[in-house]
Amino acid sequence: MMRPLYTAAAGKDSVSFHPDGHLGLWFDKFCNTWEQTPGGDWSLKAERQSANPKFDWANQVAAQKLEDTAQFEEQRDRRIALIEARKGAWRIFQTASTFVSGTGRAHPLEIGFTWHPTLPAPYLPGSSVKGMVRAWAEAEGIAKATVSRLLGPRDGKDSGLSAGSVCFLDALPIKAVDLKVDVITPHFGNWSPDDPPGDWRSPIPIPFLVTAEQAPFLFGWLPRVPLEEGDAVMLNDWIEAALTWAGAGAKTGVGYGRMKRSKKLETSWLMKREAAVQAEADARRRAAMDPLDLELEELAGELPDPCVPWLQAIEAGRWQNEPALMCRVLLKMKALQDAAPKTKKKKKKKGNKQLERIAKVQKLLDQYGCQAKPDS
Numbered sequence: 001m002m003r004p005l006y007t008a009a010a011g012k013d014s015v016s017f018h019p020d021g022h023l024g025l026w027f028d029k030f031c032n033t034w035e036q037t038p039g040g041d042w043s044l045k046a047e048r049q050s051a052n053p054k055f056d057w058a059n060q061v062a063a064q065k066l067e068d069t070a071q072f073e074e075q076r077d078r079r080i081a082l083i084e085a086r087k088g089a090w091r092i093f094q095t096a097s098t099f100v101s102g103t104g105r106a107h108p109l110e111i112g113f114t115w116h117p118t119l120p121a122p123y124l125p126g127s128s129v130k131g132m133v134r135a136w137a138e139a140e141g142i143a144k145a146t147v148s149r150l151l152g153p154r155d156g157k158d159s160g161l162s163a164g165s166v167c168f169l170d171a172l173p174i175k176a177v178d179l180k181v182d183v184i185t186p187h188f189g190n191w192s193p194d195d196p197p198g199d200w201r202s203p204i205p206i207p208f209l210v211t212a213e214q215a216p217f218l219f220g221w222l223p224r225v226p227l228e229e230g231d232a233v234m235l236n237d238w239i240e241a242a243l244t245w246a247g248a249g250a251k252t253g254v255g256y257g258r259m260k261r262s263k264k265l266e267t268s269w270l271m272k273r274e275a276a277v278q279a280e281a282d283a284r285r286r287a288a289m290d291p292l293d294l295e296l297e298e299l300a301g302e303l304p305d306p307c308v309p310w311l312q313a314i315e316a317g318r319w320q321n322e323p324a325l326m327c328r329v330l331l332k333m334k335a336l337q338d339a340a341p342k343t344k345k346k347k348k349k350k351g352n353k354q355l356e357r358i359a360k361v362q363k364l365l366d367q368y369g370c371q372a373k374p375d376s
Contacts, residue, residue, distance in 0.1 A: 024115025111208035
């Protein structure tokens with residue numbers, strides 16, 4: 001008797017999703033809600049009104065929450081680095097409606113789903129992005145010559161070429177996305193000439209997976225040959241307009257696949273990258289610093305006058321047994337004090353704090369016999 005290989009003889013599941021596994025592989029290969037019919041066949045069709053194995057399986061997949069975003073962030077950063085190195089352009093769009101692609105793929109649910117080969121999430125192949133942009137440009141009446149130059153001629157027989165001036169990359173999610181279950185309900189299924197369709201038939205809902213709203217995707221393209229002036233701006237406008245008004249993926253005719261550009265997410269990523277670049281440069285600078293200079297910088301922190309914490313450290317006993325280091329610190333303090341604008345003594349009992357620190361530094365210089373010379 002034939003049965004799913006991953007179903008135990010006792011009828012219990014022998015395969016379940018592991019949090020570190022690939023959700024798409026599990027969806028495509030390990031559907032574990034098959035039921036055995038009275039005739040001995042394995043089926044996902046509901047034998048009872050209260051049971052629907054297809055819904056059970058779809059809901060089981062949609063319920064998986066992927067919290068680890070490191071692989072998405074790594075893919076995003078590498079993709080943006082490639083695009084910028086090749087002088088292309090990238091944008092981040094968020095789904096404004098449910099999104100689905102790959103509905104024509106074979107699957108026990110009857111409606112398939114496109115999964116990225118390495119990321120456990122849906123994606124839009126670059127060929128689909130190109131087709132979407134071409135359809136939008138042609139529908140808007142853009143000159144055929146312009147469309148053919150950028151995207152390639154629709155029929156390469158005339159020119160002998162099929163490639164355009166740009167290459168479209170796969171649209172990838174930049175973090176784990178939420179999935180949910182939608183349905184198609186064909187009311188007149190399994191009819192024949194002898195048994196015509198009619199409203200007396202019971203509807204048979206077919207579940208399928210979709211990507212929920214607010215899922216962020218990274219779109220990008222690379223120039224294959226040098227572009228003409230204005231091409232990049234025009235192409236970016238086509239992509240944004242196509243995603244906003246036409247949609248991407250399957251079932252766009254009923255509102256699926258609409259996306260809106262998220263400048264907020266783009267700005268957030270750019271700010272994080274700038275902070276990371278600055279942090280890396282600062283780490284290299286600190287690694288090359290003199291140990292004493294590094295220690296003094298850490299003591300000063302963000303204070304406008306580093307002499308205050310340095311003097312406090314001296315009064316607490318730091319460098320007391322290291323006269324050479326003590327002199328270096330004191331000479332740095334004196335140089336800063338000499339360069340700072342002097343303030344007049346206030347008529348208060350406590351006097352002027354700046355002048356008091358100058359006097360303390362001079363007293364310590366005399367005490368340790370430090371020579372007033374450049375930093376040493």
